[in-house]
Amino acid sequence: xxxxxxxxxxxxxxxxxxxxxxxxxxxxxxxxxxxxxxxxxxxxxxxxxxxxxxxxxxxxxxxxxxxxxxxxxxxxxxxxxxxxxxxxxxxxxxxxxxxxxxxxxxxxxxxxxxxxxxxxxxxxxxxxxxxxxxxxxxxxxxxxxxxxxxxxxxxxxxxxxxxxxxxxxxxxxxxxxxxxxxxxxxxxxxxxxxxxxxxxxxxxxxxxxxxxxxxxxxxxxxxxxxxxxxxxxxxxxxxxxxxxxxxxxxxxxxxxxxxxxxxxxxxxxxxxxxxxxxxxxxxxxxxxxxxxxxxxxxxxxxxxxxxxxxxxxxxxxxxxxxxxxxxxxxxxxxxxxxxxxxxxxxxxxxxxxxxxxxxxxxxxxxxxxxxxxxxxxxxxxxxxxxxxxxxxxxxxxxxxxxxxxxxxxxxxxxxxxxxxxxxxxxxxxxxxxxxxxxxxxxxxxxxxxxxxxxxxxxxxxxxxxxxxxxx
Amino acid sequence: xxxxxxxxxxxxxxxxxxxxxxxxxxxxxxxxxxxxxxxxxxxxxxxxxxxxxxxxxxxxxxxxxxxxxxxxxxxxxxxxxxxxxxxxxxxxxxxxxxxxxxxxxxxxxxxxxxxxxxxxxxxxxxxxxxxxxxxxxxxxxxxxxxxxxxxxxxxxxxxxxxxxxxxxxxxxxxxxxxxxxxxxxxxxxxxxxxxxxxxxxxxxxxxxxxxxxxxxxxxxxxxxxxxxxxxxxxxxxx
Numbered sequence: 061x062x063x064x065x066x067x068x069x070x071x072x073x074x075x076x077x078x079x080x081x082x083x084x085x086x087x088x089x090x091x092x093x094x095x096x097x098x099x100x101x102x103x104x105x106x107x108x109x110x111x112x113x114x115x116x117x118x119x120x121x122x123x124x125x126x127x128x129x130x131x132x133x134x135x136x137x138x139x140x141x142x143x144x145x146x147x148x149x150x151x152x153x154x155x156x157x158x159x160x161x162x163x164x165x166x167x168x169x170x171x172x173x174x175x176x177x178x179x180x181x182x183x184x185x186x187x188x189x190x191x192x193x194x195x196x197x198x199x200x201x202x203x204x205x206x207x208x209x210x211x212x213x214x215x216x217x218x219x220x221x222x223x224x225x226x227x228x229x230x231x232x233x234x235x236x237x238x239x240x241x242x243x244x245x246x247x248x249x250x251x252x253x254x255x256x257x258x259x260x261x262x263x264x265x266x267x268x269x270x271x272x273x274x275x276x277x278x279x280x281x282x283x284x285x286x287x288x289x290x291x292x293x294x295x296x297x298x299x300x301x302x303x304x305x306x307x308x309x310x311x312x313x314x315x316x317x318x319x320x321x322x323x324x325x326x327x328x329x330x331x332x333x334x335x336x337x338x339x340x341x342x343x344x345x346x347x348x349x350x351x352x353x354x355x356x357x358x359x360x361x362x363x364x365x366x367x368x369x370x371x372x373x374x375x376x377x378x379x380x381x382x383x384x385x386x387x388x389x390x391x392x393x394x395x396x397x398x399x400x401x402x403x404x405x406x407x408x409x410x411x412x413x414x415x416x417x418x419x420x421x422x423x424x425x426x427x428x429x430x431x432x433x434x435x436x437x438x439x440x441x442x443x444x445x446x447x448x449x450x451x452x453x454x455x456x457x458x459x460x461x462x463x464x465x466x467x468x469x470x471x472x473x474x475x476x477x478x479x480x481x482x483x484x485x486x487x488x489x490x491x492x493x494x495x496x497x498x499x500x501x502x503x504x505x506x507x508x509x510x511x512x513x514x515x516x517x518x519x520x521x522x523x524x525x526x527x528x529x530x531x
Numbered sequence: 532x533x534x535x536x537x538x539x540x541x542x543x544x545x546x547x548x549x550x551x552x553x554x555x556x557x558x559x560x561x562x563x564x565x566x567x568x569x570x571x572x573x574x575x576x577x578x579x580x581x582x583x584x585x586x587x588x589x590x591x592x593x594x595x596x597x598x599x600x601x602x603x604x605x606x607x608x609x610x611x612x613x614x615x616x617x618x619x620x621x622x623x624x625x626x627x628x629x630x631x632x633x634x635x636x637x638x639x640x641x642x643x644x645x646x647x648x649x650x651x652x653x654x655x656x657x658x659x660x661x662x663x664x665x666x667x668x669x670x671x672x673x674x675x676x677x678x679x680x681x682x683x684x685x686x687x688x689x690x691x692x693x694x695x696x697x698x699x700x701x702x703x704x705x706x707x708x709x710x711x712x713x714x715x716x717x718x719x720x721x722x723x724x725x726x727x728x729x730x731x732x733x734x735x736x737x738x739x740x741x742x743x744x745x746x747x748x749x750x751x752x753x754x755x756x757x758x759x760x761x762x763x764x765x766x767x768x769x
Contacts, residue, residue: 085541088545092548095552099555099559103559107593107638108638108641108673108675111638111641111645111675111676111678111679112674112675114645114675114678114679115674115675115678115711116714119710120708120710120711121708248674251674251708251711252673252674253674253706254706445538448538451542452541452542455542455545455546455549456545458545458549459545459548459549462549462552462553462556463552465556466552466555466556469556469559469560470556470559473559473560473563
């Protein structure tokens with residue numbers, strides 16, 4: 061009996077081990093392809109940058125920049141100021157205060173001269189009641205401030221959409237700073253191609269970066285090791301999933317921190333879904349599903365030169381909370397739109413993008429932990445070639461480190477950011493730590509994300525805020 | 532225990548890819564660093580630049596074209612005679628290059644047309660080959676290239692050429708934002724009123740949308756505005 065059980069266990073462990081090996085090899089190939097394609101496109105975009113800027117698109121398309129805010133008294137003023145320093149001319153700013161309990165509203169009232177607004181929002185999307193609407197017309201562009209009952213980020217965004225008067229809107233997190241050319245760059249795809257309905261920008265960690273008049277005055281890696289590792293993780297992720305998927309109209313995520321959308325499409329779909337934690341991804345997946353199932357010629361793309369700087373968590377507790385929220389959001393988006401799963405008629409969006417996010421993002425914590433457990437058990441039972449596994453994992457770690465460094469240096473070179481020699485060495489050292497330790501820790505965190513999950517729960521993701529280095 | 536052949540192959544593959552990526556990173560870093568130094572060197576070598584203009588294939592390089600732009604800018608301020616020689620030489624060289632556009636990288640083509648537009652190399656002197664190439668490129672899928680081509684066409688200052696370009700753009704169904712078109716029309720190097728009259732006389736050749744765009748342009752400078760044409764709605768949404 062025991063021998064029989066042992067045999068069964070042996071086979072099960074072998075199958076799991078083999079599956080895990082194939083899983084990692086596929087992921088390695090995907091990373092390699094995405095980095096090669098991604099860096100090539102970044103370098104090409106860099107060469108085109110001069111000409112794209114000649115176009116002078118700062119007045120062509122009118123956009124509404126919606127900034128949902130909840131308890132952002134420390135950073136909201138700088139966010140609005142960074143928008144006012146933009147080289148873009150044709151836009152309005154709409155700050156939606158979602159029932160803040162701090163002085164978010166007062167900070168804005170003190171900074172800008174607001175008066176009650178006569179604008180009547182078109183309530184095309186149902187939201188919690190708006191309590192007041194103010195406007196300020198003595199700055200470069202009109203600024204609106206809406207106060208509403210607390211209803212979550214999605215609800216705040218929907219109110220912003222109702223208030224907006226332009227055909228496109230941009231979402232911007234309240235703790236984010238846009239570079240001066242970010243609005244021009246994110247609008248560019250819309251001017252270039254008529255069927256673009258959404259554009260994603262690039263989000264980069266701002267911890268340690270000094271920004272003056274919406275330009276990077278000094279680029280340094282964050283002092284916090286945790287934030288530093290996230291810088292590397294962001295570069296790898298943006299290069300791998302965003303640029304590659306953009307090449308076949310397969311972007312399933314536009315970061316909620318910075319993205320542009322065509323208002324009529326979003327309104328027709330009922331706006332952002334309240335009751336989800338990943339409202340940003342859910343909207344994009346919803347747009348794909350809607351357009352594909354209705355045979356609409358559309359494009360959702362990614363502007364790799366539209367840069368938004370945002371704070372990343374510097375405390376482990378904040379980081380864990382954030383990643384759990386993201387994982388739940390991912391789960392909700394994938395399950396709400398499972399009609400996209402492996403449907404040949406939907407093309408590569410279904411066959412590659414959706415399946416990638418399903419296997420390598422949503423299910424990856426389970427697969428990776430199971431794989432590691434199987435390997436450890438196999439080693440303990442003397443069932444595996446330990447030397448091979450150790451060598452493989454070391455090689456895999458080295459491989460991922462080099463991929464991450466390629467992504468990071470390609471990005472810094474193509475946006476002319478200078479790294480100090482000390483930061484250069486720090487990047488290499490921390491990359492190894494991020495790939496081995498942090499990644500595994502976050503895998504465990506994401507694995508636990510769905511424990512005790514209840515649908516319909518919404519909350520603003522709160523992390524400790526710090527005053528940014530802004531001038 | 533020994534490693535099987537396939538396992539060894541896997542390990543060798545990983546190592547090869549790692550080494551290739553490191554080489555790729557170092558190459559990119561070196562190329563970027565050397566680029567600025569090379570452009571400075573090329574800019575300061577005026578006789579070398581004149582020699583390059585006599586051998587147009589040497590201009591099929593972004594760095595050389597950037598250096599040419601720097602030379603022209605310097606000469607325009609400091610040495611008018613050199614400026615005229617460079618300008619004449621560049622015009623001839625660019626005309627030769629545009630005869631074989633398939634050999635030109637997209638960015639190099641953009642630079643050539645950008646310089647031609649900016650310095651007026653083809654002002655009333657563009658031959659049929661250049662005009663044909665411009666008309667072909669005006670419907671390029673990339674917006675920035677279409678814009679550069681239109682600038683170049685406007686810099687030539689010939690109403691008929693611009694009309695043909697607009698007709699091609701219109702009939703190809705390429706989406707080119709009307710505001711951008713209007714900005715380019717304002718850059719026409721000939722007489723604006725003559726262009727306006729020329730277009731007004733041939734408005735019926737265009738689609739309704741294009742007629743509206745051109746009517747607004749014509750009316751902006753006219754004493755008696757033309758009737759008709761509703762521009763595409765741009766501020767209504769949702």
